[in-house]
Amino acid sequence: MRLQDKVVVVTAATRGIGAAIVKACAQEGATVYIGARNMERAEAEAAELTAQGLKVKCVYNDASVPDSFKAMIDTVVKNEGRVDVLVNNFGGTKPATDKDITATGYEDFIKNIDVNIGSVFLGCQAVIPAMREAGGGSIVNISSIAGSVPDISQIAYGTAKAAINHMSKSMAVQLARANIRVNVVAPGMTATDAVNDNLTDDFKKFFLRHIPLGRMADPKHIAAAVVYFASDESACTTGQLLEVSGGFGLATPIFADAMDAAVAR
Numbered sequence: 001m002r003l004q005d006k007v008v009v010v011t012a013a014t015r016g017i018g019a020a021i022v023k024a025c026a027q028e029g030a031t032v033y034i035g036a037r038n039m040e041r042a043e044a045e046a047a048e049l050t051a052q053g054l055k056v057k058c059v060y061n062d063a064s065v066p067d068s069f070k071a072m073i074d075t076v077v078k079n080e081g082r083v084d085v086l087v088n089n090f091g092g093t094k095p096a097t098d099k100d101i102t103a104t105g106y107e108d109f110i111k112n113i114d115v116n117i118g119s120v121f122l123g124c125q126a127v128i129p130a131m132r133e134a135g136g137g138s139i140v141n142i143s144s145i146a147g148s149v150p151d152i153s154q155i156a157y158g159t160a161k162a163a164i165n166h167m168s169k170s171m172a173v174q175l176a177r178a179n180i181r182v183n184v185v186a187p188g189m190t191a192t193d194a195v196n197d198n199l200t201d202d203f204k205k206f207f208l209r210h211i212p213l214g215r216m217a218d219p220k221h222i223a224a225a226v227v228y229f230a231s232d233e234s235a236c237t238t239g240q241l242l243e244v245s246g247g248f249g250l251a252t253p254i255f256a257d258a259m260d261a262a263v264a265r
Contacts (some may be wrong), residue, residue, distance in 0.1 A: 002231040004029035007080045009072065011035040011061055011123060012090035014042050016192035017142065020219035021087055021226050026054035028227055030085070033076050035061035063090045063115060069122040073130055082134040085230040086127045089142045090119040093157035100153055109156045116160035117167070124171060128180065136179030140229045141168045142222070143241070145188040149249035161186070165241055172239030181238040183229040188245025191216040209256035212247035 008025045012018045013034045026032045026049055034056065036042035042058040049056040057079075061072040076083050093116075097108040120141050131137030146154060147161030165184055172182040189195060189207055195216070199207075208214055225242050228234055243249075252258065 001029035002227060002233060003085070006030045006084040006230070007033075007076065007082055008085040008087065008230060009033045009035055009059070009076055009083055009127070010087040010089055011072075011119065012063070013087075014038060014045055016194060017187065017190060017219045017222045018089040019045060020223040021089060022056060023049060023054070024220065024223035024227050025085070025087075025230060026056050028231070030230075031055040031057070031080060033057050033059045033072075035059055035072050037062040063119040066118070066122055069119075069126040073126040077130050083127050083130050083137065084134070085138045085140065086123055087140045087142065087226055087230070088120045088123045090123075091116050091142060091144070091161070093154055095154065098154045098156045101155055104155055112156035113160050113163075116157065117163050120164050120167065124182075128175065128178075131180050132178050137181075138230050138234070139168075139171070139180065139182045140226050141182070141184045142226075143168075143184045143186040145186050145243055145245040145248055147186060148241075148243065168241075169239045176238060181229070181234070183234070183238060184241040185222060185225045185229065186241055186243045186245065187217055187222045188243065188248045189216045190222060190244075191218055209259070210248060210251075211245070212251050212255065215246060217244050217246060 003025055008030045010018055010021050013022045014036045022032050022034055034042045034046055039058060039060060046056045046058050059072050059075050062068045073083060093112055098104060098112055124139055141164055143164045144161040146158040147165050151158055168182050168184045175182060221244050225244050
């Protein structure tokens with residue numbers, strides 16, 4: 001029960017990594033709010049977890065509406081008196097328009113940058129006054145391995161995630177004396193429905209050759225990292241980035257070929 005009696009807000013939390021974070025935090029004793037635009041889906045998720053004896057509620061949040069972040073935090077503070085942990089999980093891209101530097105339109109680039117960075121900026125800005133008043137808190141921003149390892153496409157997404165990494169370190173410094181910690185979890189390829197539905201088996205097989213551990217992360221692995229940063233176990237940890245990627249980007253670029261050659265021998 002590492003999060004016993006803590007109040008946690010998780011954005012974009014109705015499926016995939018977000019849903020895993022909600023469940024993990026609730027299992028550790030927290031009261032968890034699902035921040036979501038689709039309230040019907042959020043309420044169904046909350047009802048299922050509540051039936052398991054967990055404390056899970058819903059609050060409206062639409063990443064495309066800046067004012068909804070403050071409204072989300074205000075609602076939780078009104079209901080619970082405080083917010084101890086904010087997990088900025090929202091993020092995404094459209095591969096059809098987010099390509100390389102020559103094939104990506106400026107408007108698409110800026111829109112992608114705006115929604116990914118803006119959701120983190122606005123979420124943090126909304127929760128900081130409540131955390132200051134409560135004497136501290138923990139902010140966990142969900143980034144991506146794409147923010148550390150350049151790709152042959154998705155220039156906007158990677159740039160946004162790199163910016164989130166830097167912004168998180170800046171906030172960690174700026175908010176430290178208020179006892180507000182800011183850390184980042186950066187997933188690699190993760191076995192969510194979105195990944196399984198949108199990536200071919202051939203591509204996944206190709207990608208996995210470049211992951212030293214040879215497997216995708218499970219959403220619960222990302223959630224476990226979030227629980228650590230949300231808990232008092234990390235009370236002296238701030239401004240840190242924890243990659244949960246199976247070691248992707250860690251090895252020599254010829255890792256896959258070298259491993260295949262070793263197996264052949």
